[in-house]
Amino acid sequence: MSEDSRTDDRLTLTRAVPRLPALDLERARRFYSECLGLDPVDRRPGGLLYRIGDTEFVVFQSTGASPGTFTQMALEVENLEAAVSELRRRGVVFEEVDSPGFRTENGIAEIEGNYPSKGARGERAAWFHDSEGNLLGMGQPLH
Template sequence: MSADDSDPLARARVATRLPAQDLDRARRFYSEQLGLEPVDERPGGLLYRCGGAEFVLFRSTGASPGTFTQMAWEVDDIETAVSTLKRRGVVFEEVGLPGLLGGGRTSDGIAEIEGNYPSKGARGERGAWFRDSEGNLLGIGQLVL
């Protein structure tokens, strides 16, 4: 079964939610390391907007396992993005995973990823991963055209 305009979720906006055990610490990380400021807030939550999408950091007593990418940004120049964030103190993960080219490992925090979604018109992707102050695993990707 495929989704069409009559399906309520097919028309809905996706809004990512990321847990934060310490919302003040998370706000500082997102501001100082990522250069992002909330556009709105409520008790226990901070709303951010990036490139027409939004995500929320919410106060949670649970901790993220950080074992998978929970949210990612697509950028035009991954080297510049990684370099800028490193200067701000972001530490990128050096990982080895199936599907990564170049021996299956990142190099200087950046991985060459085999393939991409056909609808994006790319032959691959470059990716990098880091953790926020709350242990959420976040990614940056650049399409390889």
């Protein structure tokens, strides 16, 4: 293969779009609308497309349930305590974690360090499950 032909075959990734499974798509739509204030920007049979800023994610009809044992998507907020308080008011239950080196207090954990490119010294984070068992994180970078 010549050098010129290899450049034509290179993989070019343009962006990533998370996909979250839902056993009940209508129940998931209500959760994202009522709890997070998000409405789909587009729909197709078996799928809902959401947009937050420049990021998109899809909730799709699935025959399998999410294990909900790891963070599947994270949302950034400017004021984590206010966001947690508001979501609790809307019926969202936050996870409490108490393990070596990692502990939440009132649903919020202080996490040391962050990715250098984010320019933050750490972050505060909280986790909750959506109506379909997907584990979502919410974080606030600490500058």
